[in-house]
Amino acid sequence: MKLITPWAATAQSAIKNSAVLLKKMFLEYAYTLHNADNAIWIVSTAPNGCKLGFRAAFGLNCNFEVTDITENNSGCTLVLQTEIGSYKMVMDFPDPDNAILHYKTMFTPNLDLVIPYWPKDIVPLTENGSIENTSGTLYLHQQGTRSGLLFGSSISPKKGSFLYFQNLTSVSEYCNATQTSLSETVGGQWPEIGFSLPVTTEKALPAGTEVALSDAYVLFSPDIPEDDVSVAKHYLNHLAAIYSVIPKPDTTYRDWPEMSKKALHDLTFNKGCWTYAKGHPYLNAYLCDYKTPSEIMVQLSVLWAINEYAQWTGESFQVIDEIKGGLEAFYDDKLQTISRWLPSQRGELDESEEQKKAMTMDSWYLHHPLMNLSKLALNGDKEAKELLLKSIGYAIKVAHHFDYVWPVFYKMDTLETLKAETVPGKGGEKDVAGGYAHLMVNVWRVTGEKKYLNEALRAARKLKDMGMAIFYQANNTAFSALAMLRLYKETKEQLFLDVSYLCIAGIMKNVQLWECNYGNATNFDNFFGIFPLNDAPYKAAYEEMEVYAALNDYIKEAVAIKAPILPSVMLLLPELIRYSVSRLPCYYPPLLPEDILSKEVKTGEVDPKLWIPVEDLQDGWEQHGQVGQEVYGAGVGFGVVPRQYLKIEGAACMLFTDYPITKPVATEKSISFSIIGSNLFVSRLMILFNDKKAKLKVQVLLTEGKNQTVFKPLKSSSASKEYAVTGKQKIIIRW
Known part of the structure; x- marks a missing residue:
């Protein structure tokens, strides 16, 4: 049974009996603009007759008077008046090649207003029937404060799919004025779907304050996805098309090498990061958390990140030896594997949470540490290899x-299932099969034994069955995507690329493609933030860093093996990387105002002066760092520096790019590479001089075929030169 409100039940008759203000044709889609008294409707009609109505403006119990309408080649602008305020509505078509409708509505109230209700803004329409007799499918919609989008299909009476994207950045000013949140604002149930403005009953929208009530983009398609892989591909392609036309914030260059030095110092010397067992130091999971026994995942997550950083710097660090010295103690001779909890401390578990029991294993926790051991082993670490192969x-x-x-x-000893599903009917940790496949590919590379490759293939084929529900935890889903690419390299089976798209689509439905310009969140960047779990209310440093690193590697390896990756993926992932590099420092407390950090902390303590990231960045009206300061996330900068900075020893300088690049080709006096990403967007390339006083002549050239053009910097100083580059450009740096 469909639940329908009066605002949807009367929409079709209201539109049918309304005055038509304007008609437009764009890429075979017809659009009509209607004044239906207390609503301005845009009706889109596909070539096959599929109709959707979009309530572009809502009169709040008042009828609209159209005081001006201006039509141009790209769309139109309406000026509207009601008893309680004035409106300005713009409708346009921002992409000449894609059927994207855009409408934005601004409102200025004449008096202070509370708004206790707001209807959804999309309804399906029919020629003669009723709305309740239509049918459709919603594949995904906004959860929490993720992107304000909805992807669905109309099934009856006519077929067609659409991706609706509400640019919540624009609506943030309304929330700032009314102290409301944009969480869970895009969704609904067929046939009443779309965006609802957050309601306010306690704090009024002030008179004379102009705010955006809606800023929507809709991409239409005649195609209906046939299965989960098709849903994933359609979603990624549609999202890339809309992403290309929405407004996006600027990025900021962050001095990652300097931040990483500070983080390494604090990690090494701050006693709150460490605990001791039988005279040996172990990293805490959270700052000053001495109650929870040491965990293998914590030790190896930080160890691998510092190891990458050490290889980049060419230095050795005391902290590496200290962490490595404690790894063997996690091996359980009886189980013949490394254990999540330090075996000598299992008796100290307080059982306050489901997983804090001696023999309880959270499925992904087994594979994640082994994965990091395998990466160390691939780097030639003999102790790591021995511990890996024993486990x-x-x-x-x-x-x-x-x-x-x-x-x-x-249970680790009996393998008894203690908790089968995340929630009833939703299955277990579905992306663990991908993490396992990632691990097995690495072990195959370490040993050369094909039985491990066969294990990876078996797990990967199971992973496809998880479909669009593949995402359990963001970093493991990203590792899964990378594993699938590597299996594609070995087999050339399209299946594995398709499963990687399921993984990437899962991540892309768990990002925040808007800037939260209200409350405490105005103090840090949010755009392209990644949520760690489907139901997580906050973004998390550790998972974000690992997603960034894995997808960075995915893009570079895909280009290296010339894999036929979807263009939409090659557009979206470099942008995720670019924004991550700019945004991830926002987890460091010294870069946040102290008054937005939570005084009540779930685990351990938060030191606002310490260069160890807080776990959580929340919605704008929340305090941040509520969960704690995560020592196991301390590798944020250690993962970024080796991927975005390239030392140019002969020129006494470093190269920074915020897009990924191909493997550089070096000569005695030059290096060359290509920027990986779309040529639609501008990214940052910087030359950072080691010696500001040295008079170094470094030249940046853009190559097209046999032609070379000198690139002029946007900014230049004794410390650096900054250039604006785009994806697909080929660069030569000479000195």
């Missing part, structure tokens, strides 16, 4: 026991 048999035994479909929790 890998247990991981395979668990995989076979669960037939590559892992629950949430199981």
Whole structure:
């Protein structure tokens, strides 16, 4: 049974009996603009007759008077008046090649207003029937404060799909004035779907304050996705098209090498980062959390990140030896595997949470540390290799026991399932199969034994069955995508690229493509933020860093092997990387106002002067760092520096790019590479001089075929030169 409000039930008759203000044709789609008394409607009609109505302006119990209408080649502008305020509505078509409708409505109230209700702004329409007899499918919609989007299909009476994107950045000013949140504002149930303005009953919208009530983009398509892979591809393609035309904030250059030095110092010397067991130091999970026993995941997450950083700097760090010295103690001789909790401390677990029990294993926690051991082993670490190979048999035994479909929790000694599903009917940790495949590919590379590759292939084929629900935890889903690309490289099976798209689509439905310009969130960047879980209310430093690193590697490896990756993926992922590089420093407390940090902390303490990231950045009206200051996320900068900075020893300088680049080709006096990404967007390239006093002649050239053009910097100083480059450009740097 469909639940329908009066605002949807009367929409079709109101539109039918209304005055038509304007008619427009664009790319075979017809658009009519209607004044239906207390609503301005845009009706889109596809070539096959599929109709959708968009309530572009809502009169709040008042009828609209059109005081001016201006038509131009790209659309039109309406000036509207009601008893309680004035409106300005713009409708246009921002992309000449895609059927994208854009409408934005501004409102200035004549008096202070509270707004206790707002209807959804999309309804399906029919020629003669009623709205309740239509049918459609919603594939995904906004959850929490993620992107304000909805992807769905009309099934009856006519077919067609659409991606609706509400640019919530624009609506943030309304929330700032009314102290409301944009969480869960885009969604609904068929046939009443779309965006609802957050309601306010306690704080009025002030008179004379102009705010955006809606800023919507809709991409229409005649195609209906046939299966989950098709849904993922349609979604990624549609999202890339809309992303290309929405307003986007600028990025900021951050001095990652300097921040990383500070983070390494604080991690090494701050006693709150460490605990001791049997005289040996171990990293805490959270600053000053001495109650929770040491975890293997924490040790290896930080160790791998610092190892990457150490290779880049060419230095050795004391902290590496300290962490490595404690790894063997996590090995359980009876189980023949590394254990999540330090075996000598298991008796100290307080069982306050489901996983804080001696033999309880959270499925992804087994594979994640082994994955980091495998990466260390691939780098030639003999101790890591030995510990990995002693433990890998247990991981395979668990995989076979669960037939590559892992629950949430199981007992390590008996393999009894303790918690089968995340929520009833939703299954377990679905992306664990991808993490396992990633691990097995690495072990195959370490040993050369094909049985591990075969394990990866079996797990990967199971992963496809998870469909669009593949996303459990962001970093593991990103590792899964990278594993699928590597399996494609070995097999050339399209299946594995398709599964990687399922993973990437899962991540892209868990990002925040808007800037939260209200409350405490105005103090840091939010655009392209990544949420760690489907239901997580906040963005999290550790998962964001690992997603950034894995997808950075995915893009570079895809280009290196010339994989036929979807153009939409090649557009979106470099943008995710660019914004991550600019935004991730916002987790460091010294870069945040102290008064927005939570005084009440779930685990441990928060030191506002310490260069260790807080776990959580919340919605604008929340305090941040509520969960704690995560020591296991301390590798944020250690992961960024090796991926975005290139030392140019002969020129006594460094190269920074915020887009990924191809593997540089070096000669005695030059290096050359290509920028990976779309040529639609501008990214940053910088030459950073080691010696500001040295008079160095460094030349940046753009190459097109055999032609070379000298690139002039946007900014230049004794410390650096900054250039604006785009994806697909080929660069030569000479000195």
